[in-house]
Amino acid sequence: MSKFLATATAFLAAVNSVSAACTNPTQRKPWTDLTTSEKAEFINSTLCLMDPAQAPSKTNYAGSKSRWDELQVAHIAQVQFIHTVGSFLPWHRWFMTVHENLLRTECGYTGPIPYWNEQVDQAAGPLTASTIWGTDPATSFGTGATDENGCVTDGPFTNLRYNINTELERGEDKCLQYDLKQNQFDQLSQDIVNACNALDDYVDFNNCLGGAPHTSGHYAIGGTMDDVSLSPADPMFFMHHTNLDRLWWVWQSKNESRLTDMGGKNVATSTFLVAAQPKSLPESAFAPYFGDNSNVTTLDHIMWMAGTAENITIGEVMDIKSDAICVEYL
Structure with a gap:
């Protein structure tokens, strides 16, 4: 058993409950509703989270150097068990909150968490005119421009490099890539x-x-976002998935019974996702810790965050006003 797997297994076995009361939910707003100073602070905090000097890794999983790297590891390590399964939405809800908490605790971010309201932008015009783009690298994601290799050429993340690969090993540096697709948008x-x-x-x-x-949110941006395992290396991943979580909450809010409605398989069986799962972390490394006692996802299903946060159950994140999540969408 690899050192990574041995350590990961210990973390998988540990389950904690979040106990702080939700008395002051943090706000999540469309990117367009953030002030110029809030946009600048969000981008600066994101860059901070990527910087080993400002936010050094606390787990060193897979050779991670920064807290940003750790977020990638948490996603890569269990790609087969968090996509096309019952835990897809709750796992990513917890992942969005873990990302938010790291921005605040590691990099001092104080503003609202933004999401990309893709539905509004899609109705308003072409992808290239989306509200996320701009010419000011301090307050936008750039213009979407790329070079012949697809590497972004403007905006705040032109110097972003990531090198943890799909087998949880450090490989060659990769740039952040876009490949904008209107038909997906x-x-x-x-x-x-x-x-x-x-x-x-x-x-x-x-x-x-x-x-x-x-x-289509992934494929519309393309490039790094096209990769089912490595997509969290792109900050756009969190803008997109926070919007998805908002859409789930809109659906949940229509009927109180949906706060406990859970189901679906807990292991993806598609050839695509089976092949994407790191060989060092097969199903046998995860299934004993799911807590479902079957192949059906339950509220007792345990969500693993690779040491970046507590391992908690789906039941603890079903309500965004729960102690674990404690947010409101505006």
């Missing part, structure tokens, strides 16, 4: 989301939201 329409909202059952809704509203 068109799949992020409110009409498609409305079709998901019309579904009553969580399993059906999860499958629907995990379809075009999820995958």
Whole structure:
């Protein structure tokens, strides 16, 4: 057993409960609703989280150097067990909160957490005119421009390099890449989301939201976001998935029973995701710790964060006003 797997297994076995009361939920707002100073602070805090000098790794998993690296490890290590499964939405809800907490505790971020309201931008015009783009690198994600290799050429993340690969090893440095696709952006329409909202059952809704509203958000940006394992290396990942979490919350808010509605398989069986799972962390490394006692996802399912945060259950994150999440969407 590798050192990484041995340490990871110990963390998998540890489950904690978040106990602080949710009395002052943090706000999550569309990117367009942040002030200029809030946008600048968010981008600076994101750059801080990537910097080993400012936010050094506390786990050193897979050779991670920064807290940003650790977030990548948490996603890469279990890609087969957090996509096209029942835990897809709750795991990513907890992941968004872990990301937020790191921005605040490691880098002093004090503002609201932004999301990219893709549905509004899709209705307003082409992807290249989206509100996330701009010419000021201090307050935007750049213009989306790339060189012949797809590496971004402007904006705050032109110097971003990541090198933890899909087998949880340090490989060659990779740049942040975009490959903008209008036909994928068109799949992020409110009409498609409305079709998901019309579904009553969580399993059906999860499958629907995990379809075009999820995958097309990745493919519309393309490049780094195209990679099912490595996509959290792109800060856009968190803007996209925070919006997805908002859409899930909109659906949940329509019926109180949806705060406990959970189901679906807990291990992805598609050839694509099986192949993407690191060989050092097979199903046998995870399944004993899921807490479901079957192959169906339950509220007792344990979500692992690779040492970046507590391992908690799905039941603890079903309500965004829970102690674990404690946010509100505006």
